[in-house]
Amino acid sequence: MQALALHPDGHADGVDVSPYALERAAAAAAEQGLTDRLTLHERDARTYVPDGDYDLVLCVGSTHVFDGFAGTLRTAGRHVNSDGILLIGEGFWEAPPTPAALAALDAKPEDFPDLAGLVDVAEGAGWTPVYAHVSDAAEWDDYEWSWVGSLTEWALDNPGHPDAAEALTVAQEHRDQWLRGYRNLLGFATLVLRRAR
Template sequence: MDRQTLSALAHAEHPIAAPLGDPTVSDLLNRAIRRPDAHLLDLGCGEGAWLLRAAQEHDGVTAVGVDISGAGFEETLADAARLGVADRLELLRQDVTTYRSARKADVVLSIGAAYAFGELLPALAAARGHLAEDGVVVLGDCFWEREPSPELRAELEDGPQKYADLATTVARVVADGWTPVHGHVSTLAEWDEYEWSWTGSLAAWALDHPDHPDREQVLATSAAHRDSWLNGYRGVLGFVTLVLRPTP
C-alpha cells in the first residue's frame, strides 16, 4: 500500500492531519479570518480538512487547497457538496512549489507542510508570495519540547527539515519579518488523541479486512508508529501553530 493511501486511512477519524483538537482549529480560523469574504489558500492541504471547516463555519469565504497527493479530495468535495459549500471550495492536485495564481489570498495556511518546501523559512517565503496586503499566515510546525536523544533526532530529522526549541523557532519566524498575533502549542492530550487515532484507525482497518493483501503491512505500520511515539517522541516533540502577520 502506498504512503498516500496509508495516510488517508490513518486520518479517517482525525481529518485534521496535526495534533490539534476541533475547538483549537475553529479558534485559529476565527483569529485568522478577518473579513467575511476572505479568500483562503492552503499550501499542502492534505485532504482539505482545514478549508472544509473554514467554508462550513464562515459563510462568505472562498478557499483553494493545493497538494501533490490528491488523496481524500473526492471525499472532501463530497462532504462539501453535502454541506452546501462546494461552490466555495477548490482542491488542486499539484506540487505546491510550482503553484501560481493571479489571485492573492487573505489567509495562507501551511500546517505541517514545511517539508514540501524543504524547511520552515522557505515555506514562509512561499506563503508571502501568495499573500494579499495585510493578509494572515497560519503556520504549523514541529519543535523540540526537550532535547531529543541522538537516535530520535536522526530518525525525525532524516530530511532537509531540522527542528529547534520553541523559543528559537519563534525567533526565526520573527527575524524573517513576521509578527505572531496568536499561537497555540498542542497539549499532550491533543497529541495523544491524534496518535491514538492515527495508529488505531490503521489497526482497525487491518482487523476489519483480514483477507486484504496489505493487511499485514498496515498492521505493521500501525505498530511501528505506535512504538516510535510511545517509546520515542511522546513529550519530546512539540507542535506549534502560529497566526502571523507581516511585520511592517
C-alpha cells in the same frame, strides 16, 4: 472549510497530491454545502500558482513539502496578500531530543528549534506572530492514537487486502517510534502570522 463556514462570502483553494485526500475534502465540502466556494487542485503545492493573493494561507503539519518551516514561510507566504494571515502548524523541541527521538524521527537536533526559536525564525523571515496555539500532551496523544489507530483498524477490518499486512506494520512501527522515541519531546504549535510592517 471551517474558515469558509465562518466567512460566507469567502472562496478557497485546496492543494494536495493525494487523490484520496481531495476526494474526502470534496465529500466533506458537499456535506457542508461548500462545494461552490471550494476549488480543489491535485498538484504539488510547491508549484501551485494561484490567480491572486489570499487573505489566509494555511499549512498545518505539512511544512516538509516546502523543506521545513523557513521554506514554508517563504513559499506559502508569497501567496498571502499584504494584510493577510499565514497560519502554520509546525513541530518544535519541548525538551532536548534524545538519540531515540532523533532516530524515530530520522532527524537531527537542528531540524526543529524550541518554541522561542520557532518564533525567531518567523520574525527573521519578516512575519510577526499575533497568536499561537501550542498543542498539549493530550492533543498530541489523540492525534497519534488516531493516526495509528485508523490504519490499524483498517488493516484488521480488511485482512485479505494486499496492503493490510504492510499497513499494520507501518502503524506498529510509527506507534513504537512515537511511544519509545519522541513522545513528550516533540511539541506542535500552530502560529498565526502577519507580515511585519
